Amino acid sequence: MLTKEELPACPVATTVQIIGNKWKLLILRNLLERPWRFNELHRSLEGISQKVLTDSLRSMEKDGIITRTAYPVVPPRVEYALSPLGESMRPILNSMELWGTSYQNMVNHKE
Amino acid sequence: MLTKEELPACPVATTVQIIGNKWKLLILRNLLERPWRFNELHRSLEGISQKVLTDSLRSMEKDGIITRTAYPVVPPRVEYALSPLGESMRPILNSMELWGTSYQNMVNHKE
DNA sequence: CTGTATCCAAAGTGATACTG
DNA sequence: CAGTATCACTTTGGATACAG
Numbered sequence: 001m002l003t004k005e006e007l008p009a010c011p012v013a014t015t016v017q018i019i020g021n022k023w024k025l026l027i028l029r030n031l032l033e034r035p036w037r038f039n040e041l042h043r044s045l046e047g048i049s050q051k052v053l054t055d056s057l058r059s060m061e062k063d064g065i066i067t068r069t070a071y072p073v074v075p076p077r078v079e080y081a082l083s084p085l086g087e088s089m090r091p092i093l094n095s096m097e098l099w100g101t102s103y104q105n106m107v108n109h110k111e
Numbered sequence: 112m113l114t115k116e117e118l119p120a121c122p123v124a125t126t127v128q129i130i131g132n133k134w135k136l137l138i139l140r141n142l143l144e145r146p147w148r149f150n151e152l153h154r155s156l157e158g159i160s161q162k163v164l165t166d167s168l169r170s171m172e173k174d175g176i177i178t179r180t181a182y183p184v185v186p187p188r189v190e191y192a193l194s195p196l197g198e199s200m201r202p203i204l205n206s207m208e209l210w211g212t213s214y215q216n217m218v219n220h221k222e
Numbered sequence: 223c224t225g226t227a228t229c230c231a232a233a234g235t236g237a238t239a240c241t242g
Numbered sequence: 243c244a245g246t247a248t249c250a251c252t253t254t255g256g257a258t259a260c261a262g
Contacts, residue, residue, distance in 0.1 A: 007218050011211030012140045012204060018214075022131040029123045038224055049256050054225065075223040076262085085217075089210055093123060095202045100122030102199075103129075107118055149244055160235050165245070186243040187242080 001064045018063050019089065023048055023056050028086065029093055031066060035081035065089065112175045129174050130200065134159055134167050139197065140204055142177060146192035176200065 008014050019025055026045055030036055036044070042053055057080060060066045065086035071077040119125050130136055137156055141147055147155070153164055168191060171177045176197035182188040 001221070002214075002218060004218060007215060010140070011208045011215060013137060014211035014214055015207040016133055016136045020131075020133040020136050022127055025127045025131050026124065029121070042224095050225080051257090052255060055255095070224085076225085078224060085214075088213070092203070092206045092210055095206045096126040097122045099200055099203055100125035103113075103125055103196075104118060104122060107113060107115055110112070153244095158235085161245075162247095163234065181244090184243095185242095187245085189244060 001062075015092070018060075018065065019092075023052060024060060025093070025096070027053075027056060027060065027080075028065075028082075028089060031080060031082045031086065032090055032093055035079045038078050038080070041080065060086070126203070129176065130171075130203075134163060135171060136204070136207070138164075138167060138171065138191075139176070139193075139200060142191060142193045142197065143201055143204055146190045149189050149191070152191065171197075 002014075002017070006017075008017060019028060023045065027041065030041060030044060038053075038057075041057075042048065042050060045053065048056075057066065057068070061068055065083055067081050067083050069079045069081070071079070113125075113128070117128075119128060130139060134156065138152065141152060141155060149164075149168075152168075153159065153161060156164065159167075168177065168179070172179055176194055178192050178194050180190045180192070182190070
């Protein structure tokens, strides 16, 4: 969670501070579906580096929108899932999906 | 507008490609309110450099979500406004605002 | 498999100067 | 006013190697 000091006055800026970047939004999109493992995410998010994926996950964990569960097995198994707070962002991703679909239709029908 | 080749298969990725970054989202937030002038935006978006603001506006113009109108007066007056396509993104920003407000309440009540 | 550490490249910022 | 251009600087990101 952000502290009061880090919290922007504007609600939109608050949300942007937490998920206002390409990779976090795409990670969120995946996790809204089901929990994912680290390498699964890495393979799915074409173009992301391991470092940035790790940094993004840590940051989202710190902000309280995802949880990290490590199972003590060999080889290690780590699952990332949405917290209730992360789950509550579903309407945002839904509206983005809706808009994206209609934009895709525009582009495809434009011929 | 994106071409068919630049268009991701995933609707969310499509939207992310167009507005999935901090500054574009904040510019969009401002323009949903009313048209803004260049320097007005520059002052409002604390921390953005002139270069990035210019680049962001050009990119959003190219993607068809904002319009740029230059009035031939001295001193020059340039207004940035939303196109209908940009206006159609309002639900996205609305859901972000809603979420941000409730997050702010969480942080402030946590004490 | 799930990372961390390191080094290097790329991108963003701030300041300043200059143009139409 | 609304930019473009440049330079020094900082931050971020990618590549690779390596560890538990």
